[in-house]
Amino acid sequence: MIVSQRNSMRLAAVATLGALLVGTAGTAMAAAPTAPAATPTAATPTAAATISAKPSVTTVQAWQLFRVTGTTTGLTAGSTVTLQQKQHGAWVTLPASVHTAHNGSYSLGVKLGIKGQNELRIVSGSVASPVFAVTVR
Known part of the structure; x- marks a missing residue:
């Protein structure tokens, strides 16, 4: 009985975390711009090193x-x-x-x-x- 409760609690925690991650990813995707950015990103060097x-x-x-x-x-x-x-x-x-x-x-x-x-x-x-x-x- 105790083992079954532990497994149920783990499953509930994993399901909750999964829902949070899916919700976060969905929000990030909705907020992403549809057109490519025209300005250079921070990772792009502006001058030759x-x-x-x-x-x-x-x-x-x-x-x-x-x-x-x-x-x-x-x-x-x-x-x-x-x-x-x-x-x-x-x-x-x-x-x-x-x-x-x-x-x-x-x-x-x-x-x-x-x-x-x-x-x-x-x-x-x-x-x-x-x-x-x-x-x-």
Whole structure:
């Protein structure tokens, strides 16, 4: 008897929630405009996204800390920017990333160990900065 009452109460609760959800969906559908909106939505970017990057030095010793700073436009605040290095003709993502500030700026600490001229860039999603070089001695 107790089990039957529990099942009945669960069924009633599920039915009530289902009716509320159907009522909400029906209201939302009735309120939706019939013509497509002519203005861009918030998800549509208004300008092309860009990233700038500038190293604090152009020559460093192996594993010496230096900074790459820059700004982003067209990306949301808090976006992750990551350092990539060209190795054997392919871009390799390095374990160096940081979130952008509210104004789109960032400052990333970097240590490189591959000696010679290193081609680097900063990326966020499909947006990349211009390539810059740092020589490691």
